[in-house]
C-alpha cells in the first residue's frame with residue numbers, strides 16, 4: 001500500500017527513497033537507500049574502477065567523456081523533463097542548465113591533459129643542474145555531494161572535472177533530486193560500461209555523512225553553509241580534503257551610467273528564474289540615487305508580467321523544497337514589519353507551493369531579507385548615494401559567491417572590489433557557463449574552485465619531480481661538500497640576491 005505524502009517531501013518507504021513533484025505530488029522515482037556499509041562497498045568498488053580509469057590516460061578519458069557529452073546533448077529534452085517532473089523547474093530552465101553542463105564536460109575533457117598532464121617547468125639558477133617536472137595525479141575516489149536546485153549542472157561542475165582528472169566518483173545527490181542523479185550515472189554507464197567509474201548512493205543527509213567517512217580521497221560538497229560545516233567537521237576526522245561550494249546572497253549594483261532596461265531585464269531574470277532558488281541568483285540590488293526610481297519601476301513592470309505555476313508556459317515554478325516556503329515567508333514578513341514596502345507581491349505572494357514575484361524596497365540592511373539566503377523569487381532594492389556605498393553594503397554580508405554590476409565607466413573596477421569569487425559586468429550569472437573561468441566563493445560561500453584550470457587542479461594532487469641533468473658545480477645538498485664550496489655558495493647567493 002502506498003501512503004499519501006506531502007508533495008515534494010522525500011520519504012523513505014520500504015527501504016526506498018521516494019521522490020515526488022512539489023506541485024503535483026506525482027512520483028518521480030524510487031531508489032534503494034544506502035546504509036553505511038553500502039557506501040563503503042561503493043567506494044571500494046570505485047577504488048578498483050579508479051585504477052582502470054586512470055590507466056586509460058587523458059586520451060582514453062577524453063574520448064569517453066566526449067561521448068557522454070554527446071549523449072546528454074542528444075537527450076537534453078529528456079533530462080530537462082525529468083528535472084521538471086522531479087523538482088518542478090520549468091523545462092526551459094532545465095534546458096539552459098543542461099546546456100551549461102554539456103559545455104563543462106566538453107571543456108574539462110579537452111583541457112585536462114594541458115592543465116594536469118606531465119610537463120617541464122623552468123629551473124632556476126640555484127638548481128640549474130636539475131630539470132623540474134610537474135603533473136597533477138588523480139586522487140583516486142572523489143565523493144561528490146550535491147544540492148537539488150541545479151541537479152544537473154551543479155554536480156557536473158564537480159563530476160566532469162573530477163572524472164577528467166582521472167578519478168572515479170561516488171555521488172550522493174540531494175534527497176530531493178535522486179532521479180536526476182541516477183540519470184547522470186546511468187547515462188555515464190552507457191558510454192563507460194566496463195567499470196563503475198561513476199556511482200550514485202541514495203538517501204538522506206546521513207548517507208552524505210557516511211560518504212565523508214567512507215575513505216574517499218576528497219569530498220566535493222555543494223549545498224548550504226550549515227551542512228558544509230558538518231561535512232568539513234566529518235572530513236577533519238580523517239584529514240580528508242574538502243571543496244565547499246556553499247550558499248550566497250549575491251547582489252547587483254546599478255551605477256548612474258547603466259543601461260537601465262538591460263539592468264532591469266537581467267535583474268528580474270537573475271533574481272527570479274528558477275523561482276529564485278539559485279546560489280548565484282541576485283537577491284539584493286543597490287541602485288544609485290539618480291537612477292533608482294526609474295530602475296525600480298522597470299523591474300516591477302517586468303517582474304509583474306511573469307507567469308507562475310506548473311503549466312508548460314510557466315516561467316516561475318513551485319518552490320522545490322517545501323520547508324523553504326516558511327523561510328521566504330519569514331523574510332518577507334520581517335522586511336515589512338521593519339519598515340520595508342512591497343512594491344510587487346508581498347506576504348500574499350506566498351501561496352504554497354508557489355511564491356509570486358516580490359520586490360521589496362526600504363528594507364533595513366540588517367534584516368533577514370538582506371543578510372540571509374532567501375532562496376525565493378524575491379528581491380530587495382536599496383537606494384544608495386554612489387557606487388562606493390553600494391560596494392560597502394554588498395561586502396557587508398558573510399557570503400561572497402558572485403555578483404553583478406551594471407554601468408559603463410566604473411563597472412569593471414566596481415566588479416573587482418566586490419568581495420566575491422565571481423562577478424558579471426552588464427549581465428548576470430554568465431560566469432557559471434564560462435568553462436574557462438573558475439567558480440567558487442569566499443567567506444561563508446566556501447572555498448576551492450570548480451570549472452576552468454583551477455577546477456581541474458582541484459581534483460589532482462600536484463606531483464613535483466626534480467631530475468638531475470648534470471653535475472653540481474656548487475654541491476650543497478651533500479655531506480661531501482667542502483668548506484670552500486660552501487663559501488662559494490654564500491658568495492654567489494649574495495651576488496645574485498643581495499643587491500637592491
Ligand code: NDP
Nearest residue numbers: 147148173174175204205208209223224227245246247279
Ligand atoms: P543542503 O546543505 O541541505 O544539502 C546539500 C547536500 O548535502 C544534500 O545532498 C544533502 O542530503 C547532503 N547532506 C545533508 N546533511 C549532510 C551531512 N551531515 N553530511 C553530508 N552531507 C549531508 O543544501 P540544499 O540541497 O538545500 O541546497 C541548497 C543550498 O546549496 C543553498 O544554500 C545554495 O546556495 C547552495 N548551492 C551552492 C552552489 C555553489 O556552487 N556554491 C550551487 C548550488 C547550490 P539530503 O538532501 O539528503 O539532506
